[in-house]
């Protein structure tokens with residue numbers, strides 16, 4: 001599948017590009033969840049986001065992966081809460097900024113893929129569902145925002161999705177490394193509930209390849225030492241938030257604000273050692 005790199009941009013591991021089998025297995029699980037109904041699709045989609053938390057739980061800078069210091073943890077949480085507050089004050093602006101950061105973050109993710117498929121995957125993650133499943137996407141955004149999203153935002157996302165679809169097609173024709181993944185990302189957006197499609201792209205094409213690269217570069221012991229505690233805390237927090245929303249204790253908008261807020265410092269600080 002990932003047969004050739006013409007850009008020469010693939011340093012080190014090509015796991016992300018060369019592991020479509022992992023992704024195909026995940027895709028099959030997602031397909032079963034989708035067939036079982038939208039509740040399970042949503043649950044599996046959210047679970048995939050939680051499974052990917054570890055890729056950003058360590059402080060990876062200056063060619064090293066270490067545990068976050070207490071000062072950095074405090075700065076991270078304060079920044080995350082400030083962004084969550086911003087999102088609650090201006091949800092549409094907050095969502096737009098979050099999606100823009102996410103696209104940038106996915107596009108530069110060190111997944112062993114060439115640039116065009118990486119751009120395709122990034123564009124599909126934020127705009128693929130708006131293009132291919134517009135009604136469900138509008139419903140999900142309405143629930144997340146607490147208000148209907150502006151038509152202009154949905155249109156812009158669909159345009160991004162369209163460009164990304166073309167980039168995925170181009171990647172396949174030109175047989176870039178990562179083309180198979182880009183094609184599967186497009187298929188996911190077409191076939192799956194938006195949260196499941198984006199969860200699959202996030203975990204299978206971003207978090208997992210990044211984590212695999214970390215293990216290859218620093219060794220499993222170093223990775224576990226750096227990420228175990230924050231991953232456990234973040235996973236417990238995510239489970240507590242999900243439970244609180246499910247039992248009606250926490251408004252969904254607040255949970256989404258916390259999720260977007262806590263993901264943003266990671267996108268801003270991670271240099272991915274390029």
Ligand SMILES: CC1=C(/C=C/C(C)=C/C=C/C(C)=C/C=O)C(C)(C)CCC1
Pocket residue numbers: 056099101102103105106125126127129137140141144194195198199202263266267
């Ligand atoms: C488009 C779209 C979504 C986008 C989610 C994104 C873009 C998440 C990005 C997460 C990142 C980048 C985490 C850090 O590494 C939602 C909210 C699931 C709702 C359904 C449609």
